[in-house]
Amino acid sequence: MKVLKKNPEKCIACHACEETCSKLYFKEENREKACLRIKETDSYPEITTCTQCGVCIDICPVVALSRDKRGIVRVEKKKCVGCFMCVGFCPEQAMFMHDDYIEPFKCVSCGQCVKVCPTGAIYMSEE
């Protein structure tokens, strides 16, 4: 399974990854709609990514979360009832909500963000 990994020491907080991600999925450059997050701190930036751990799968009351063939945890929007329990219970805080949508969204390990990262602060890894 390909998982998005991070290396905060290399991150320069250019936010290119976030913009690419939101553009890809929501056709709009909006960091609040990205499936990963970069947050400036006093030290290295904090990078929030999904580890594909699957904790959220058991939380969902309607079984709208499951692993696809690649092992990646996906949200089945049609089934989702928008309770956002998965958001609250994600240990990485990597399941997201935006006011414009009534379903949560998360990283699907597509790797597009990795391609635009100038420093290699995020990368795909086979787990």
Place this chain on the structure above:
Amino acid sequence: MILKEYKYELGKIERGYNNRSLYINLSDNTIKEKEVTQFMKDKFIGGKGFGLWYLWNAVTPETKWNDPENEIVIAHGPIAGITQYPGSGKSLVVTLSPLTHMPMDSNVGGYFGPYLKFSGFDALELQGKAEKDVIIFIDGNKGIVQIMESDIEEKDSHLIAEILTERFAKDEEDKKNVSVVSTGSAADHTLVGLLNFSFYDIRRKAVRLKQAGRGGIGTVFRDKKIKALVVRFEGTKGNLNNAADQGKINRTGIKLHREICLLDDKQNRMRKIGTANIIEIMDQYDLLPTHNYKFGSHKDTYKISSDKFQARVTQGLPDGCWYGCSLSCAKAADDFIPQTGPYKGQKVIVDGPEYENAAGLGSNIGVFDRDGVLELNFYCDTYGVDTISFGTLTAFIMECYENGILDKEKTGGLELYFGNKEAALELLHQMARGEGFGKIAGLGIRRMKEIFIKEYGADPDFVNDIGMEQKGLEFSEYLCKESLAQQGGYGLTNKGPQHDEAWLIFMDMVNNQIPTFEDKAEALHYFPMFRTWFGLMGLCKLPWNDIVPENNKYTDEPAKIPEHVQNYVDLYNGITGKNIDKHELIRQSERVYNFQRIFNIRMGYGKRIHDKIPYRAMGPVTEEEYLSRQERYDKQLKELLGLDPENMTTQEKMAALRKYREEQYEKLTDAVYARRGWTKDGVPTIEKLKELGMDIPELIEVVKKHL
């Protein structure tokens, strides 16, 4: 066979309201829509408020519970049906109770309420009586309501709910879109019948039941010859309420999900064991009702402690009674095999156990046997018997039995001493069959007292002291002898001694945070009003204070959980687009609370005399009780009354203590009435009604006669 079909336009919920309700009369099969007016929304908000208002208009002071004009109203509330905030799927059921002859209200989970809302209705009013058993079906996607003749042979809820879920769901996937309301065979023969609201558990692939337990609502349901109500709605989403500000609701919900995720394990472990978590705590603080509330603890409590139940609750995954409840107290024991009764030897699911059941079906009747509790719990639910009333009335019977008021002859052979699990189970089976002593037991404590006095020559003082009922309703399962405030929390209520208005035992007895009468009165004003609000909205009480923010203890009023109160204000404003604050929240409740009080008065009750409680709730009735806690009571005589217990007989000491405690209760009553804006007789004053904007002519007319 379909007796009547009605088609309606599908609607859209606007900011939490459909602005219409559904009315069904079973005597002539009328089905119609009614407008939910601005007046109703302003004064009664929704949920229980709507239920009480519809009932008020349906009945007269002479109406009896089994008259056709009595109604069962099921309503949710403006916030109900959101999926983001834990505990937002409750239905409120209101009817004239066969036990109290007054309006009863019960708060219940399951998917019926939300699906009724999504189908287009803010309330369902059921009036009249059918000739033969009927099933009422609401198809919330097609806009069809049907009354059909029932062809269901099965008599008990776990089967009825399963069969109807199967029948009305298109396929397995669709089962979660169906919810069934039903009761069981005992509702035909007793006055303590309950209603089971179902939801489909997609992981277990089984129908689960939640109970509208108190006050005999199931009995009324069967009296109307309703076999079941079924609603089907496909297409649940998180935004069907068309909230004014959905984002605000989402964020408020996520905040609480996070809090529960991080803190529940450290706090109440609701996700792991549900409300059963407090059994052993109640025992340690001498508050667990034992042997008909004689004592507050027992050496065998460890046999029914929460870890014993946890070991039996199979599915590791927490489950809620509506989507989005991350507190998930809805536990179940799978593959339970009853040892007695019609389902003996079959594998069944027992929903629960909740604390109340473990106490009522366990310690209070002396059954310190986990599987015994589970079996009683299973049969109570499926037969449609309120577990709390059953526990408390069986405890009463057992004490009467041990005191010679009853014997084997009178009970038809049942040896109903404390701890006799087999006899308790058989009593329950008799209730379901409408046979033997079970029929008498099923009348509830108030009527049993009359029978025991009149026919068995029981000492009236004694049975009135030990019969733990008030207003006709059996007490719920907390021992309140040492907490005056909780005595008020039970006694000074609208529907009877259920602790859902106020639970003040620790605040009062242990923490000593409300020492004066004024303090207690303030608590007995604020908490009942605050908790009433859940019933107006379609919310569950548990996520308010069974989880608290980490910094709660640093707030000015930790007992109120200020951050959560603000969450509720935000939810209401987020849904409706209004801008209330925490004070207006209390006023919303006060309007309905006072209305309910006046409704009681209109029915011939609701006065000071009806707020008295049996002495067993206040202090030691028997020498056995006094002596078991002698040190405590002697100390009180010395410190509070300046008496010298050394020179007194036990009888003298008991009499002195009793006089003192009864006076205290009277003083508390005075203080609480004053705080609530009522006269000394417990009647809301006209000034109070004016202040609340409830000076509606028909209310004034009722109170005027009593001022």
Place this chain on the structure above:
Amino acid sequence: MIMVNGREFPWEEGMTVKRLLELKQYTYPRITVKINGEIIREEEYDTRTINDGDNVQCLHLMAGG
């Protein structure tokens, strides 16, 4: 003598918060302890001693029903 929840309670030499909770049989897991108004962190229950005359509050934040 100390005050515990507004009622007198005998003090003993070297009494820690933990010891007091044991003596009072306060077994409830969610108790906020205050000494003279100051909130004591749970980690300190073992070591924090109570002085004679202190005003102690052991607040059980118990939800109930």
